[in-house]
Amino acid sequence: MWKYLKKLSSTFSSWMINMSADDFGIYVHIPFCERKCIYCDFLSFTIRSIEKERVERYFDALFLEIEKKKESVSNTVTSIFIGGGTPSVVEPKLIYSLVEKLEESFVIAGDAEITIEANPGTVKDNDFSVYKDAGINRISFGIQTLNDDLARFLGRIHTREDSITAIKNAQRAGFENINADILIGVPNQSLDVFMSTLNELANLGIPHISAYSLILEEETCLYDMIEKGVVIPPNDDLDRQMYHKCLEYLNSKEYMHYEISNFSLKGYECRHNLLYWNCNEYLGLGLGASSYINSVRFRNTSNFGDYLNGDFSAFDEEVLSEKDKMNEYMLLGFRMTKGPDPVMFYNRFSKYYHVVYKDVLDKLERMGLVKTGNMKGRFISCSLTEKGYDFANQVFMEFV
Ligand code: SF4
Known part of the structure; x- marks a missing residue:
């Protein structure tokens, strides 16, 4: 990391x-x-x-x-x-x-x-x-x-x-x-x-x-x-x-x-x-490359000889639940200085993140690590504060 x-x-x-x-x-x-x-x-x-x-x-x-x-x-x-x-x-x-x-x-x-x-x-x-x-x-x-x-x-x-x-x-x-x-x-x-x-x-x-x-x-x-x-x-x-x-x-x-x-x-x-950082999908090609497609994360073999011999099977497959996907969206979204996008979150999960994560966000706000940003109609955005950037891992851990 x-x-x-x-x-x-x-x-x-x-x-x-x-x-x-x-x-x-x-x-x-x-x-x-x-x-x-x-x-x-x-x-x-x-x-x-x-x-x-x-x-x-x-x-x-x-x-x-x-x-x-x-x-x-x-x-x-x-x-x-x-x-x-x-x-x-x-x-x-x-x-x-x-x-x-x-x-x-x-x-x-x-x-x-x-x-x-x-x-x-x-x-x-x-x-x-x-x-x-x-x-x-x-x-x-x-x-x-x-x-x-x-x-x-x-x-x-x-x-x-x-x-x-x-x-x-x-x-x-x-x-x-x-x-x-x-x-x-x-x-x-x-x-x-x-x-x-x-x-x-x-x-x-x-x-x-x-x-x-x-x-x-x-x-x-x-x-x-x-x-x-x-x-x-x-x-x-x-x-x-x-x-x-x-x-x-x-x-x-x-x-x-x-x-x-x-x-x-x-x-x-x-x-x-x-x-x-917006948790969109991607295909990884080549040795050890990771992919995320249809809610499944997986990776290619890391063995060079096996790859040369045409082993393109999926390793370490992980099917992400709805909750996993929401958590990951928040975790990666906080990497961006504007924070996770509340509209994109709603469009994906039909939920407001300020409601789903109310307790966590309130706690992080009280700790001075997260702040409430712009309100776009019924959406409220959150992002890291100055202090939050120094303790970003602490914020991410709340969504692991
Ligand atoms: S990928 Fe290669 S060039 Fe890049 S840091 Fe590693 S060893 Fe150096």
């Missing part, structure tokens, strides 16, 4: 992109990376350890999975997210064929958001035009920091210069919708180093920034290093300081704080992530 960032402004709701209750997404997992970063526990393998032929076989398996599952999706797809791992580490022609296959197999909305995650250390200038030709319209760069010493410490394979060049190349190729993921609260990261990264990225004119506090995950190198005392763990106070400065700075640059860790210029919110 990532730590949660604090709210800056509550004047954003009218800026939100048009998110429909019918939005449906596809996530495709590409489980390869050039090198494993010391803090990462995502399902990914070092590409050098996998022969080229097995990467191609992975794409063959993906296409087969698409073929097998396409009939089960009748929804119009409003967003596609090609994530990983590092999708930009594979040959761009494979990504081109993947998008082509998705387009042949599903009904994709004309205005669909199609994102690819890219590592500045693996993406070449020409790759962007291939992505563009494929129909990809959003690039999400894993930058994490523009400080070379810190990047090296984290095991990143790129320098500050690589990151800036990659962003400029993407812009030159015609990509406007660009995100940069950055980290807060990394061991050895000073406030100045963090602010300098933020400042440079905002000045490059990218419209979306995701700023996550680093969380130590067990079974990572960083965890072991801290356990052995080789590295001093990140300082919580400094993490908070960076967070507050981040909000202040991005606000001054007209970025809207629309989710705990996400900031965008007007109209550039990530449609795919909004879909998750």
